[in-house]
Amino acid sequence: MDVPELHPDLEPIAFLLGRWEGAGVGGYPTIESFNFGQEIVFGHNGKPFLTYTSRTWLLNDAGERVRELATETGYWRQLPGRQLEVCLTHPTGIVEIYVGEVVFHKIELRTDVVARTATAKEYTAGHRLYGLVNGNLMWAYDMGAVGQPIQSHISAELKKVADFVPDAG
Numbered sequence: 001m002d003v004p005e006l007h008p009d010l011e012p013i014a015f016l017l018g019r020w021e022g023a024g025v026g027g028y029p030t031i032e033s034f035n036f037g038q039e040i041v042f043g044h045n046g047k048p049f050l051t052y053t054s055r056t057w058l059l060n061d062a063g064e065r066v067r068e069l070a071t072e073t074g075y076w077r078q079l080p081g082r083q084l085e086v087c088l089t090h091p092t093g094i095v096e097i098y099v100g101e102v103v104f105h106k107i108e109l110r111t112d113v114v115a116r117t118a119t120a121k122e123y124t125a126g127h128r129l130y131g132l133v134n135g136n137l138m139w140a141y142d143m144g145a146v147g148q149p150i151q152s153h154i155s156a157e158l159k160k161v162a163d164f165v166p167d168a169g
């Protein structure tokens, strides 16, 4: 199959496309802080959304992968203009719908709806910032969970390692 043309509505978030690799730090009042490695893939198939997957690994002090941590997958739906809708699924029994906007190379998203399975941990709200800084993708994530007010859980910086990915497999 030919490489699909990018849907024109996706132009504002086209800078996300590709495979990104990097590392970050995580923490929360209820857990020990940790270092992690991350891979994010944004792809497209010609329709007005990006496919998205993120995988993470716990890193030891030497920067080696110890074990898998969080993964999430979903779709970033660009509306005409600056508005975005993002649907994400987590293997921890959580599904989130974010709404937000892109302004130049900065994206801000807030949860509109969160749903949890009966056995998922208590999680109520998420706030994400993504930005392109000197060609790197920086992102920061605040959450409200396990009785705590919304506050920082994750921040990371990733470098682009591949430009085009047909979809986020």
Ligand code: HEM
Residues within 6 Å of the ligand: 026, 028, 030, 031, 034, 036, 038, 056, 069, 070, 072, 090, 094, 096, 121, 122, 123, 126, 143, 145, 146, 153, 154
């Ligand atoms: C890069 C992304 C993320 C990484 C690397 C990460 C990593 C971790 C780690 C290592 C823990 C502590 C141990 C554990 O419970 O496994 C944790 C706890 C937790 N995370 Fe994340 N997480 C990420 C994203 C998220 C997201 C997107 C959510 C919500 C949708 C979330 C919700 C939680 C909750 C509810 C806890 C439990 C806190 C507690 O029980 O005290 N995390 N995370």
